[in-house]
Amino acid sequence: MTSLSLGGYMSNQKYEPVIGLEMHVELNTKSKMFCRCSADYFGREPNTHTCPICLGLPGALPYINKVAIEDCIKIGLALNCTVSEKSLFERKNYFYPDLPKGYQISQYRWPLCVNGWIEVDDGDGNKRKIRINRVHQEEDTGKLTHSGGVTLIDFNRSGVPLVEIVTEPDFHDVDTVRNYAKKLQRLFRYLGVSNADMERGDMRLEANVSVRPVGQKELPGYRVELKNINSFRFMVAAIEYEIKRQIKELEEGWTLKQETRGWDEDKKSTYLQRSKEEAHDYRYFPEPDLPEIRMKSDEIGKIRKSLPELSWDKQNRFIEEYGVKKSDAEILTELTELAEFFEVTVEHGKKHGVDAKAVANYIVNKKPNISVVLPTQIIEELKGKKVGVIENMGELGELADEVISENPAMVGVYKKGKVTVIQVLIGAIMRKTGGKVNPNKIREILKEKLR
Ligand code: ADP
Ligand code: MG
Ligand code: ZN
DSSP states (O other): OOOOOTTOGGGOTTEEEEEEEEEEEEOOOSBOSSSSSBSOOTTSOTTOSOOTTTTTOTTOOOOOOHHHHHHHHHHHHHTTOEEOSEEOOEEEEOOOTTOTTSEEEEOSSSOSEEEEEEEEEOTTSOEEEEEEEEEEEEEOOOEEEEETTEEEEEOTTTTOEEEEEEEOSOBOSHHHHHHHHHHHHHHHHHHTSOOOOTTTTSEEEEEEEEEEETTOOSOOSOOEEEEEEOSHHHHHHHHHHHHHHHHHHHHTTOOOOOEEEEEETTTTEEEEEEEOOOGGGGOOEEOTTSOOEEOOHHHHHHHHHHOOOOHHHHHHHHHHHHOOOHHHHHHHTSSHHHHHHHHHHHHHHHHTTOOHHHHHHHHHHHOOOTTTSOHHHHHHHHHTSOOOOOOOHHHHHHHHHHHHHHOHHHHHHHHTTOGGGHHHHHHHHHHHHTSOSOHHHHHHHHHHHHO
């Protein structure tokens, strides 16, 4: 094992890191990408969510999951990409036991979304523009588990929709990389397209790292791809380690090569996995069993209109509209539910002369459990007196009926299986009543009525 001096690359003014990120996010659609098997595989009995299509049996014909395509486009639009009017799936050929077909259906030359960008804060709070090269649709592989000298394989994950988001090599420090990854995680949750849980593998990161002498404009002629990163912390550690390792090698006069390295958490170092393959090794060619995807501009427009207010827009609005501090706005917009709770409480507070900043302060510092605490209770506490909660079951039932008949589109989506939209109905009731309803109670009533 090599030991590296702890000087830290930041103090080394001679080199600048160049980093590009590839991120995979698993969509939470009901069914898989190219068959009707359930995509909800986590913790299920192995090999129970499979069929000839996702097992890659000869002769099985795939067909496209439209919801997944829409989710992919939502991500692309949120990242300011151009959505291609015509895109195509291709076969990425390689052999591995978790890939029974011998190829992964992916996109290469005709991705769904291209040329986007996103603004990300660096460590000092300056805004950096990161260009997005592409957002494309593909499928997941099976899952291998190695234990006691044997390897077990589970095909439940095989064919689950994955979206890959590739940046240009625009990062030059680790803080911006971390902020980018967190910002995208929040985006996926806001869009409701993925739980984006790193530990469960919903979200996976690969960082490409190289270093160049400060002042050099061209990209280095190599890059090291870091794999097996399953937490933000490991990602930062792996990139930091890699930057130091590369600088040390260059200082010693070595030439760096294109390769793939893994992160070893026990040794706190990266290790060589293989020299990097090139795109031509995969012999990409158009998937003959799937039609090309055509997106008309009005369809794209419809998807654009369906996007919720994005986390960063909400954050800015909270700062401007309510005068909330930036750091508080960030906390308040972490989850749509919390943001909604905050706004309902502010609305209610207005009637009782309680200022939005006081509400923000309360929520950020006291961290109330929003599934049991009511907005009215917070205002009561801030004012020091009672303001009333709706407990009557008849009245609650009527409220539920009202929002159900006022939101037929949401009800339709709910009945198709996107149960998270129930939050929208709860939000509507909260707004109607100024937060005088227990969200858990009303959720149960809504569920009952939507059965
Ligand atoms: P491939 O198709 O082989 O994956 P790409 O050119 O698409 O290769 O690049 C993949 C990732 O590597 C992108 O995120 C890109 O930003 C990044 N990248 C490209 N060149 C460099 C470099 N010199 N240093 C660091 N990252 C790089
Ligand atoms: Mg790649
Ligand atoms: Zn299947």
